[in-house]
Amino acid sequence: MAGHDIKAYHPGSEVVSANSIWTATGIPERGPQLIAEVHDGFPINYLESLASELNISAPVLAGHLGMSRPTLHRRLKAGRLSTKESDRLHQAAQVLTSxxxxxxxxxxxxxIWMLAPQLALGGMRPIEMLGTYVGAEAVRDLIGQLEHGVCV
Known part of the structure; x- marks a missing residue:
């Protein structure tokens, strides 16, 4: 389709089920509470809860979010993530929900899909791309394309 650009996918305000990632982890999905908690730094239990939902360890999830083991250890002691780490964790939860x-x-x-290499992502696994905004957006764009039947 020469001359037609594929539009970026932007998740809407879809209805989430009672057993969604948001409910299971306690991470606020949106709104003033989310803004305040990201600003203050999420409690470390949000990272642990999301890792548990995915049946992986907190250090593995933290690594996919770009956090080193020594940093994770410091966050575990402090009981809170930084603002940037909280933002990345929320972004990861959004991608996983999508x-x-x-x-x-x-x-x-x-x-299973998040762990599998995707040709449309240059052979990378979606989980490996959650550490940056650009990577997470690429995964969300791919999800949107697949949902809309775009051949990728």
Whole structure:
């Protein structure tokens, strides 16, 4: 389709189920509470809860978010993430929610997809791209394209 650009996918305010990542982890999805908590730094239990939901360890998830083990150790002692780390964790939860939506609520299928190399992402695994805004946006764009039947 020469001359037609694929538009970036921007998640809307879709209805989330009661057993969503947001409910299971306690991470606020949006609104004033989210803004305040990101600013103050999420409690470390949000990272631990999301890792538990994904059946991986907190250090593995932290690594995918660009956090070193010594930094994670300091955050565990302090009980809070930094503002930037909180923002990345929320971004990861958004991507995971979108991938679950791609698989019609099947979190296991979404997680398998997140761990598999994707040709449309240059052979990278979506989970490996969650440490940066640009990487997470690329994953969200791919999810949107797949949801809309765009051949990628």
């Amino acid at each position: 991938s679950t939506g791609l698989f019609e609520g099947n979190q296991a299928a979404a997680w």
